[in-house]
Amino acid sequence: MSAPFxxxxxxxxxxxxxxxxxGIYSIFALGLQLQFGFAGLLNFGHIGFMAIGSYTMAMLxxxxxxxxxxxxxxxxxxxxxxxxxxxxxxxxxxxxxxxITTIAFSEIIRIFILNSVRWTGGPQGLLxxxxxxxxxxxxxxxxxxxxxxxxxxxxxxxxVLVWPTVLLLYLVLRKLTRSPWGRVLRAIREDxxxxxxxxxxxxxxxxxxxxxxxxxxxxxxxxxxxxxxxLTPTEFEPLFxxxxxxxxxxxxxxxxxxVPVGAVIFAVIFAGTRFLEFWPLSLLDDGDRAAVRLIxxxxxxxxLMAFRPQGIFGKKEELLLDR
Amino acid sequence: xxxxxxxxxxxxRHDTVLEVDDVTKHFGGIGAVDRxxxxxxxxxxxxxxxxxxxxxxxLFNLVSGFIAPESGTVLFNGRRIxxxxxxxxxxxxxxxxxxxxxxxxKLSVLENMMLAAPDQxxxxxxxxxxxxxxxxDREREVRERALDALRIFALDHMADEYxxxxxxxxxxxxxxxxxxxxxxxxxxxDEPMAGVNPTLGRSLLEHMRQIRKDQGVTxxxxxxxxxxxxxxxxxxxxxxDGRVIAEGTPDEIRRNQGVIDAYLGTAGxxx
Numbered sequence: 001m002s003a004p005f006x007x008x009x010x011x012x013x014x015x016x017x018x019x020x021x022x023g024i025y026s027i028f029a030l031g032l033q034l035q036f037g038f039a040g041l042l043n044f045g046h047i048g049f050m051a052i053g054s055y056t057m058a059m060l061x062x063x064x065x066x067x068x069x070x071x072x073x074x075x076x077x078x079x080x081x082x083x084x085x086x087x088x089x090x091x092x093x094x095x096x097x098x099x100i101t102t103i104a105f106s107e108i109i110r111i112f113i114l115n116s117v118r119w120t121g122g123p124q125g126l127l128x129x130x131x132x133x134x135x136x137x138x139x140x141x142x143x144x145x146x147x148x149x150x151x152x153x154x155x156x157x158x159x160v161l162v163w164p165t166v167l168l169l170y171l172v173l174r175k176l177t178r179s180p181w182g183r184v185l186r187a188i189r190e191d192x193x194x195x196x197x198x199x200x201x202x203x204x205x206x207x208x209x210x211x212x213x214x215x216x217x218x219x220x221x222x223x224x225x226x227x228x229x230x231l232t233p234t235e236f237e238p239l240f241x242x243x244x245x246x247x248x249x250x251x252x253x254x255x256x257x258x259v260p261v262g263a264v265i266f267a268v269i270f271a272g273t274r275f276l277e278f279w280p281l282s283l284l285d286d287g288d289r290a291a292v293r294l295i296x297x298x299x300x301x302x303x304l305m306a307f308r309p310q311g312i313f314g315k316k317e318e319l320l321l322d323r
Numbered sequence: 324x325x326x327x328x329x330x331x332x333x334x335x336r337h338d339t340v341l342e343v344d345d346v347t348k349h350f351g352g353i354g355a356v357d358r359x360x361x362x363x364x365x366x367x368x369x370x371x372x373x374x375x376x377x378x379x380x381x382l383f384n385l386v387s388g389f390i391a392p393e394s395g396t397v398l399f400n401g402r403r404i405x406x407x408x409x410x411x412x413x414x415x416x417x418x419x420x421x422x423x424x425x426x427x428x429k430l431s432v433l434e435n436m437m438l439a440a441p442d443q444x445x446x447x448x449x450x451x452x453x454x455x456x457x458x459x460d461r462e463r464e465v466r467e468r469a470l471d472a473l474r475i476f477a478l479d480h481m482a483d484e485y486x487x488x489x490x491x492x493x494x495x496x497x498x499x500x501x502x503x504x505x506x507x508x509x510x511x512x513d514e515p516m517a518g519v520n521p522t523l524g525r526s527l528l529e530h531m532r533q534i535r536k537d538q539g540v541t542x543x544x545x546x547x548x549x550x551x552x553x554x555x556x557x558x559x560x561x562x563x564d565g566r567v568i569a570e571g572t573p574d575e576i577r578r579n580q581g582v583i584d585a586y587l588g589t590a591g592x593x594x
Contacts, residue, residue, distance in 0.1 A: 175451065175452075176448075176451060179445050179451040179458065180437075180443045180445035180446045180451075180458065180462065181445060181446050181447065181448055181451050183430070183434055183437065183438050183446075184438065184446050186427070186429070186430055186434075187427050187430060187438050189429075190427035190428060190429055190430060191425045191427055193389070193409070193421070193425060194421070194425035194426075194427060195410075195427075195438075196389075196408070196409040196410050196413075197387065197389075197409050197410075197413055197418065197419055197420075197421070197425075198410075198413055198418070198438060198439045198501065198502075198505060199410050199413035199414040199418075199439075199441060199505060200410055200438075200446070201408070201410045202410075208448055317485070318429050318485070320487075321428040321429055321485055321487030321488070
């Protein structure tokens with residue numbers, strides 16, 4: 001083992017970063033859990049809604065000089081609106097068309113960001129939206145330090161912002177999915193025609209699930225912006241959507257509590273293995289090691305499907321009920 | 324209550340709850356339902372029979388809104404429902420079941436029942452948050468009603484099990500019970516007894532008669548078993564090749580030469 005590896009694995013700053021990442025992944029994947037786990041929607045373009053959240057907020061701050069407390073809600077509303085715009089035509093079609101439409105949509109968003117250089121900075125990235133946040137973060141950090149007598153660096157402040165948000169959003173979804181509203185959603189997931197025949201409007205509910213899930217993606221995007229402090233289109237590639245899928249499947253479909261657990265496991269594997277550079281990995285350069293991490297994630301997913309297809313918290317008997 | 328007579332004026336029956344008038348639907352050039360007109364009397368148990376491919380299920384799909392007719396009108400309670408989506412038709416009190424049961428397998432049996440109850444404000448997003456008490460109270464009522472209904476259908480011991488664990492026959496019972504949870508005016512049953520063992524089948528028929536007696540619900544059902552059809556229906560509608568070829572009481576149908584011809588050579592000839 002080389003010194004940088006040991007240094008990283010023992011550094012609290014590193015694990016703080018991993019924990020913030022896990023929190024952001026949780027919020028992101030909770031949105032997908034509602035859409036897929038409860039409504040049965042195949043959203044393969046979740047990252048597009050996160051990108052809309054990140055960039056809308058950042059652009060409103062940079063170009064319209066709006067405060068972040070106003071930009072952020074507008075960004076969330078914009079993502080929801082796009083959810084409806086995509087959903088109204090795509091949800092009328094068979095389920096798999098939603099998958100095709102959403103993945104294409106997320107790429108359209110990314111390529112649009114890449115090319116509208118004037119507004120988004122294009123490949124150079126978008127900077128200068130975080131001043132208000134960093135000021136806020138610094139003063140919040142000072143205040144927290146004076147109460148707790150421990151140091152609060154920006155990541156640590158973000159940590160105490162992200163995880164309570166995860167908890168809050170988890171509770172919101174818990175309430176929703178256990179309500180009669182959630183029952184209709186699950187009925188539509190099971191059999192749309194049966195729900196329709198009992199007087200429930202499937203399209204209306206699927207649109208709501210899509211919009212709420214998009215709001216979650218946008219919230220994740222806002223936190224993500226303030227973790228990075230600058231935005232580039234490369235952060236919003238389709239691969240990111242499948243991180244959320246891995247988390248949902250890892251934790252268990254339709255198991256809300258599985259999401260944060262899956263997100264922590266995923267973040268530890270994915271971010272935490274960044275510093276694995278001992279032999280034989282030391283034979284590889286940085287780029288190849290990054291690829292190795294994806295291979296590890298893939299192997300875990302294959303193993304999961306083979307030995308525990310219902311995920312960590314999923315119920316095996318539910319898998320056997322599928323027609 | 325009098326229902327306006329249809330365009331042709333061929334039917335001026337006093338109380339027709341469902342009136343199908345000159346409805347047509349083709350599938351790839353074949354007239355699956357070809358200029359069909361029929362009426363179902365309020366509070367009756369009416370059977371819809373006919374050889375395979377006669378268009379019975381297509382007719383159900385047309386009436387329940389799963390398919391829009393190419394031409395013709397469908398009146399329910401005197402109001403047009405053709406072209407309306409299934410959920411809108413169901414909310415007006417016309418509910419259907421499916422030939423291949425659609426139990427919502429990963430919902431519990433009780434949840435299947437509770438889902439069907441109308442007027443649950445908790446099915447609206449904002450009510451979940453801002454009318455929580457009302458939602459809870461309504462949920463309690465619905466739960467009681469669902470459990471009562473499950474007891475009647477002898478499914479109460481399965482209330483907390485996944486609907487996917489029910490047998491085929493139990494699923495048919497659940498579908499009927501669930502349809503009745505919507506407090507319907509009329510129920511369309513597509514082969515309610517297919518694949519159901521005779522004991523369960525009999526209890527299903529008894530439930531149907533009892534519910535009609537207690538709540539005045541109208542039933543229109545597709546069935547192939549002629550003994551059942553002849554003994555349990557007040558009226559019978561016969562379809563063949565996408566058309567209605569006869570309508571009448573079991574006795575009239577039994578004597579109808581056209582019906583006998585349509586069934587000739589098939590095992591299910593009316594006796």
